[in-house]
Amino acid sequence: MSDFWSMLFVFVLATFIGLGVIRRVSRLLYTPLMSLTNAISAIAVVGSLVVTGADHPRAIRILGAVALFASMTNIVSGFLITDRMLKMFKKK
């Protein structure tokens, strides 16, 4: 139960760091920003890995594997397309 407060603490601090950092993001880059944060929030991959890989009943591991597939798709396509777009922004 004590963990609830420390988790909430982490959440609030991380949100404020996020707001501070993202307010400074170049307005030119909002589309790549969104695909980058997509990829980052696919950190759900960590939860999916545990559900898929641990010694759980088969039905649960299937749910985990689908979640892992969905997260991995976001990681791969998110980072690749962000880089593809960012390459296009040239000064001259």
Next chain:
Amino acid sequence: MTQAIAQLAAIAATVLFIFALHWMNDPKTARHAVYAGVVGMAIAVLATWAQPDIVHHGWILAAIAAGFVVGVPLSRVPLTAVPQRTALSHSFGGLAAGLVGAAEFSLWLREGPARFTTFRTSALVVEVILGFLTFTGSLMAAGKLQEVRWIPQRPVTYPGQNFVNLGVLGAALVLGVLLVLHPTAAWAGTVFLVIMGLATLFGVLLIIPIGGADMPTVISILNAYAGLSAVAMGFVLDNRLLVTAGALDGSSGLILSIIMCRAMNRSFANVLFGAFGTVQQTKAIGEQKEWKQESVEGAAQLLEQASLVVVIPGYGMAVAQAQHKVRELYDQLTKRGVSVKFAIHPVAGRMPGHMNVLLAEADIPYTALVEMDEINPEMPQCDVALVIGANDVVNPAARYAKGSPIYGMPIIDADKAKTVLAIKRSKNPGFAGIDNELYVKDNTWMLFGDAKQVIGDLVKQFAGGGLH
């Protein structure tokens, strides 16, 4: 030992993700952002995979391989399709959160009541509701953006719609509270499934009444939801890395939503429940004036004699895939000493920053892309404002027409330029169904036709010796 490594990895990944977002503040450093993100993610995945309770490696490898098989082609879509790809990935993010939530719930049911603390069960309910509503809501949004045939493009409204929508969400929340109070009751599993179903239904209902012009805001809101569902998963699994990374994504979605709402002078509630652009057709303002049409030759001459041309692109430019022709026009004009700038409205296109990416793809230097607030003071010095497939974002009615749905929306002051050239596909009003008096002003000249075709013809005038 492995536990300590996992904690260190989580800290390292969080730091790298924060740096990634920090580097997005300038196009010059932005590509570092991707590298930092990839390294952070790799550390997180490997540290989790190395935990001793992970035994089914074959399953993991198969799922990861499938992710690559689908993910790589998804990263190669044309840039005009980036809004629907983004919506689709929000949908996958929501699905992952929802499924992990469902898996955890059934594990807890097996392992006994000790797992169900009030706090963890609440987080689980939030995770599942957010996850599944983001899943179907984003899927609907992606379908609308892709113009899938069986999903209506125009907003679908019916009497009592908001009542039904809020009723569905309310029912899911009430059942959620019930589940938190009695997590081990015999009916808990059934209630859990009903909550999943209601959240899935709510996602669909939420997006049905929303039109294309609101997509930049809706995509941003769904982005925030996807982030928050990851945060909820972090609370459920007691994993700080999920909480920090999810919070970063959530705050990004929140900031973008606020910027998009401000750029339309609307509130979140108004976007989600207002059904913009359906029947709010206002009366034509003043007497019905006639369009004045200009020939391609005449337009080319106007452009050549200008010293400052401001191009105002809108979704129509993306639809016509005209950005490469626009670049050719840009080259022709700058070669002749004309200064060319691009005025970008925050909600032009179908997602935040959409126009910037399309123009960058066409090799237009980003230094020529100017935000609305910076270009507006320059508009009185502008000789020709060239409007390409933009409509509501240049409609002067936003300044004074109190009854208009776009009243109060900040606009690009195209009407203050010495001359306006507007390329328009047809004589129909824009997406919001509102007449645009910019097109009938004394100093406005219309060029009717497909944007790509018209700009191609203009380029030919310059290149083919029609002008020297």
